Amino acid sequence: MKSYILKRILSLIPVLLIVSIVVFMIIHLTPGDPASVILGPEASQEDVKQLQGDLGLNDPVYQQYFHWVEGVFQGDLGDSFFMDKPVTEAILEHLGPTISLAILSQITAILIALPLGIIAARKRGTMTDQTFMGLSLLGISIPHFLFGLFLIIILAINLRWLPVAGYQPLSAGFWEHIKYLIMPAIALGTGQAALIARMTRSSMVETLNLNFIKTARSKGLHERKVIYKHTLRNAFIPILTVIGQTFGTLVAGAAVTETVFNIPGIGQLIINSVERRDYMVIQGTVLMVTLTYVLINLLVDLLYGVIDPRVRLKKES
DSSP, X not given: OHHHHHHHHHHHHHHHXXXXXXXXXXXXXXXXXXXXXXXXXXXXXXXXXXXXXXXXXXXOHHHHHHHHXXXXXXXXXXXXXXXXXBHHHHHHHHHHHHHHHHHHHHHHHHHHHHHHHHHHHHTTTXXXXXXXXXXXXXXXXXXXXXXXXXXXXXXXXXXXXXXSSOOOOGGGOHHHHHHTTXXXXXHHHHHHHHHHHHHHHHHHHHHHTSHHHHHHHHTTOOHHHIIIIIIHHHHHHXXXXXXXXXXXXXXXXXXXXXXXXXXXXXXXXXXXXXXXXXXXXXXXXXXXXXHHHHHHHHHHHHHHHHHOHHHHHHHHO
């Protein structure tokens, strides 16, 4: 097990290296530069070139990359060209809203998906099953931001139950914090719920056809006990995998939703930095998001090996 964990951790290094190279090259090949944005359209060419030299943008691209990577290994992601602060500090300031939104969205997804998937598995082949799976397909198909706009029109503008947009930190009070996240959490969580529900149904149906479930039923066990104690427990491993993957997606892919609801999270930080050509913030944020995603998937893999004795024994052999 220890050797497996070590191999999985070492496998993260080439992934992060490739991501850093791709992101760095895409950013530096994109037209425009921070110096022109900082000085504005009225600046002279001499002033722009001087600022480019001060920012290190006149160095060869490979030299800029190695200088940045050297800083990353020292825990320094560079300084923002526009915010006059370290990139790490800027990320930490915007990380809280994204984590809160991702957690609430995941809770919403699980609360929706597990009951729908279980009911669909129990009623497989019926109209109920087809309806629930049709709804899950619809949930996957509708873009998060579009569903979010529908929620704004219905819940915020027409019914006036929730604020249209904005964000309040947890220090302002639990309800004040949550009420600004309810609509974006539903918008994000619904799409993820569709994936989890389909996996729940598939895994439950497969487990329900196994011999030990038939044996449990033949012994006269109550159907609820068969479903929740025996079937769901044994079907939960692939469901847990999807839950972990969807949580990583929520952390990494909430940019548009955060912009629609004006939430000052990581996604909004990336979008603002792209508009301003703030290279250092873009590079550091994308690298941090990638690291978060792969670490979450690593944790899911480790939980998979701990929970499933068959996998654990296979890795140890």
